[in-house]
Amino acid sequence: MTSQKQATEAVSSNRGKWLALALLCVVQFMVVLDIAIVNVALPSIKSDLGFSQADLQWVISAYALVFGGFLLLGGRAADMLGRRRLFLVGVVVFTVASLLAGLAWSEASLISARVLQGLGAAIITPAALSILSTTFTEGRERNIALGAWGAVGGFGAVAGVLLGGVLTDALSWEWIFFVNVPVGMVGFVLAPFLLKESRDAATEKFDLPGAVLVTAGLSSLVYAITQAGRHGWLSVETLGVIAASVVLLLAFVGWELRHDEPLMRFGILRTRTVSGANVAGFIMGTALFSMFLMLTLYMQQVLGYSPMKTGVAYLAVAGTAIVWSAVAGQLVTRVGVKPVLVVGMAMLTAGLLYFTQVSVDGSYVADLLPGFLIIGVGIGFSFVPISIAALAGIQPAEAGLASGLINTSQQIGGALGIAALSTIATSQTKDSVVTGVALPSALVDGFSSAFLVGAIFAAFGLVAALTLVRRDELDGEPVPTLVEEPILAA
Secondary structure (H helix, E strand, C coil): CHHHHHHHHHHHHHHHHHHHHHHHHHHHHHHHHHHHHHHHHHHHHHHHHCCCCCCCCHHHHHHHHHHHHHHHHHHHHHHHHCHHHHHHHHHHHHHHHHHHHHCCCCHHHHHHHHHHHHHHHHHHHHHHHHHHHHHCCCCHHHHHHHHHHHHHHHHHHHHHHHHHHHHHHHCCCCHHHHCHHHHHHHHHHHHHHHCCEEEECCCCCCCHHHHHHHHHHHHHHHHHHHHHHHHCCCCHHHHHHHHHHHHHHHHHHHHHHHCCCCCCCHHHHHCHHHHHHHHHHHHHHHHHHHHHHHHHHHHHHHCCCCHHHHHHHCHHHHHHHHHHHHHHHHHHHHCCHHHHHHHHHHHHHHHHHHHHHCCCCCCHHHHHHHHHHHHHHHHHHHHHHHHHHCCCCCCHHHHHHHHHHHHHHHHHHHHHHHHHHHHHHHHCCCCCEECCEECHHHHHHHHHHHHHHHHHHHHHHHHHHHHHCCHHHHHCCCCCCCCEEEECCC
16 A cells, blocks of 8 residues: 555656646746747837837847846845745746736837846746756756757747737737736746745855846947947947946956855856857857847848738748757757757758848748748757756756856847847948838848858857767766755645
8 A cells, every 4th residue: 555655646746747847838938938029029119119220129138138137146046045936926027027018108118118027037937947957857857858948948939929920910019918917827826836945055145246247247238239330349439338348247257256155156167068058058049039030120121021921931940940849859868968959050050041142032932941941950959958958967056057047148149149130230221221211132231141140150159069068967967065955835
């Protein structure tokens, strides 16, 4: 009887793990979705709220910057205060911010709501990934869970542009934000029942100054890149803001090295695989965020697609990413993380190179579909192994830090990529404007240049995957040095 009872409890516990994973993946899908879902709606938002072309990118960048800037603090807070507790706080903040974004009446109100959304996302994501990493044991079980997590990240990035087009055309752009409200409410209700509480008993202090310094430094850098298109790269304004951002980031490094409980423990990067995952994640964010923005603008401003048609056009990359993410999840346990990641980064590079040939009178079949299919493979084969490699050998007590770090790399890479590639694209068009609208040929020249630079960035990600990711570190077990204090579920 005792053995039968134990077996029943084991089955129940195992089922609970996978239900918890399903909840975490759904909420994470909502967070990732909100990065890309805005792209297709940007022309409608610009028209309704009176955004300038230069300021429009801040609807995306404001979210990505705050998301990336506060992820490390969110991860450390989750380790200290309780991962489930912070997950619930993040869901509330994100849901309320989504409602406010849908009700926005001006440029300032929408950007403010996006900032608050980014803060909610920065709390949710590291807490969720920490819960995942402490729920599943390292090895095949955790790889399967992380494979599902990575697949959600990859699919969410492309499903956002599809759903954004459908909602914008069928209802209005406000619904790209309203759709988060019921998801957030359901997540808040289910989390106490499906997620167990845990925290790192050794973490006692917040590092708020570190979070402020890194966020201010990165925001300044993005702002400088954005302004470079208006004032020039060597202008006093651009160079001054770049200098300020460098000072702030150096101050962050100096502060972290002296702080007894730093926001960012740089020693974690001594594991080359973790470093490689973060470099690849940064570059992937740089390439993908900007690619979706450029392709959306190309389809709507050059090919004349409606928001709905633009969203449907992304079905090819969305469907391909789903299929190949599932394949990647299986392959990482058979051939290893490194070969899968190398293929993924190579395909991202190839896809971006393909898009450099887009033309004024282009067609979907010739100019877009082949690139979409290639990029779909790249997304599936990149997100999954990066999610696994970022936690290679990480102790449970530092799960929040590691998960915050990889998401920071992706979000900051995305914000910088959007700023840099948007500046490159618009610099080609500012002298070719008729009645306030850039000529299609100039737009295409700008997009082609941006895709080329994006492909170069992706190629650096391929080099990082080849040189930094190590099989022995992926196979190794973590050495426990900090005490983990479990807290029983309510």
